[in-house]
Amino acid sequence: MRSKIIATGRYIPERLVTNEDLSNMFDTSDEWIKDRTGIEQRYYIKDEMGASDMAFNACENVFNEGIVKREDIDFIIFATLSPDHTFPGSGCFLQGKLGLADVPSMDIRNQCTGFLYSLRMGDLLIKSGDYKRVLIAGAEVHSTGLDFSNNGRDVTVLFGDGAGVVVLGPCEDNEGGFLSFALHSDGTHAKDLWLDCPGSRYTPSRINKTMIDEGRHFPKMNGRRVFSHAVKKMPEVLMEALESSGTDLKELDLIVPHQANKRINEKFAEMLGISFGKVYSNIERYGNTTAASIPIALDELRRQGRLKKGDMIGLVAFGSGFTWAASIVKWV
Ligand code: UT7
Numbered sequence: 463m464r465s466k467i468i469a470t471g472r473y474i475p476e477r478l479v480t481n482e483d484l485s486n487m488f489d490t491s492d493e494w495i496k497d498r499t500g501i502e503q504r505y506y507i508k509d510e511m512g513a514s515d516m517a518f519n520a521c522e523n524v525f526n527e528g529i530v531k532r533e534d535i536d537f538i539i540f541a542t543l544s545p546d547h548t549f550p551g552s553g554c555f556l557q558g559k560l561g562l563a564d565v566p567s568m569d570i571r572n573q574c575t576g577f578l579y580s581l582r583m584g585d586l587l588i589k590s591g592d593y594k595r596v597l598i599a600g601a602e603v604h605s606t607g608l609d610f611s612n613n614g615r616d617v618t619v620l621f622g623d624g625a626g627v628v629v630l631g632p633c634e635d636n637e638g639g640f641l642s643f644a645l646h647s648d649g650t651h652a653k654d655l656w657l658d659c660p661g662s663r664y665t666p667s668r669i670n671k672t673m674i675d676e677g678r679h680f681p682k683m684n685g686r687r688v689f690s691h692a693v694k695k696m697p698e699v700l701m702e703a704l705e706s707s708g709t710d711l712k713e714l715d716l717i718v719p720h721q722a723n724k725r726i727n728e729k730f731a732e733m734l735g736i737s738f739g740k741v742y743s744n745i746e747r748y749g750n751t752t753a754a755s756i757p758i759a760l761d762e763l764r765r766q767g768r769l770k771k772g773d774m775i776g777l778v779a780f781g782s783g784f785t786w787a788a789s790i791v792k793w794v
Pocket of ligand 1 (some may be wrong): 490685
């Protein structure tokens with residue numbers, strides 16, 4: 463039995479931050495950001511709000527549509543690199559807010575591929591026959607963890623806050639749904655895009671004033687290395703997922719990639735020899751929302767009526783870890 467997406471939702475926080483706004487905080491410009499990343503604006507939370515609060519709002523967006531009932535959810539998977547607190551996971555906070563007492567919940571901490579890894583786990587839960595309605599949330603609050611000084615400008619311009627949710631269910635007729643997945647990682651690159659502190663490995667405390675003075679509590683990235691691996695691994699892993707589903711690249715109607723950088727996705731299209739018109743892009747409006755980017759994109763596309771029954775869709779992502787993943791879906 464295959465699994466399929468039966469509902470989607472999203473929540474974008476209300477504080478709009480343009481490139482111009484960032485250029486008033488540190489040395490950057492609208493021109494540099496647009497030219498290097500394609501990003502024009504992003505949204506930040508306005509007041510105190512955790513990843514689980516944003517995911518809750520995205521869930522309300524799902525349940526208000528009436529396709530899935532809240533009380534039918536029997537498993538929650540929460541993908542995030544910016545959990546509300548170190549522990550427990552944001553999945554537990556979300557479960558409590560949804561009032562779904564006793565329903566199992568867990569977090570998947572896999573950065574930009576967190577949503578695709580979560581989809582695969584949800585797919586296996588449905589295939590096991592033990593669960594029928596698996597809610598998968600991808601939500602990130604980046605804005606409270608970024609370095610708004612010149613030291614962090616390469617990373618800070620990229621990220622935005624947001625949340626997306628899908629609900630998976632069984633695809634009884636096996637006419638479509640998830641045809642294949644491919645997941646990979648290479649931890650030798652763990653420090654090419656990472657957040658050092660607080661770290662439980664440090665004694666006597668996880669973070670101290672020196673670490674803060676050195677800015678080790680802000681994400682750090684070797685941008686060029688991330689870029690060069692992303693444009694190699696994304697085409698490779700999509701082709702792997704296509705092959706295991708027995709689908710030809712030409713049969714894909716649309717590719718919905720993680721939104722890390724428009725130039726990465728343009729280069730990805732070029733490497734595959736396909737038109738960028740087949741590759742969905744919304745990074746202009748939201749920046750990189752990490753685990754939330756693919757579910758936000760899927761919800762936008764579905765509500766615009768751009769996902770039609772029978773459409774073949776490729777999902778693909780690359781990010782910190784390094785991790786990379788792809789999936790082929792026949793929309794039903
Ligand atoms: O999900 C994964 C998330 N991460 C990514 O996808 C990142 C992948 N990498 C990238 O997107 C690119 O490497 C960046 C957009 C981050 C940077 O672009 P780049 O073309 O690789 O620039 P660079 O790091 O080589 O820096 C070029 C120049 C440097 O100045 P100098 O040394 O040439 O004087 C940087 O200091 O651009 C400077 N720079 C900036 N200038 C204005 C770096 N960040 C900024 C900035 N505004 N925000």
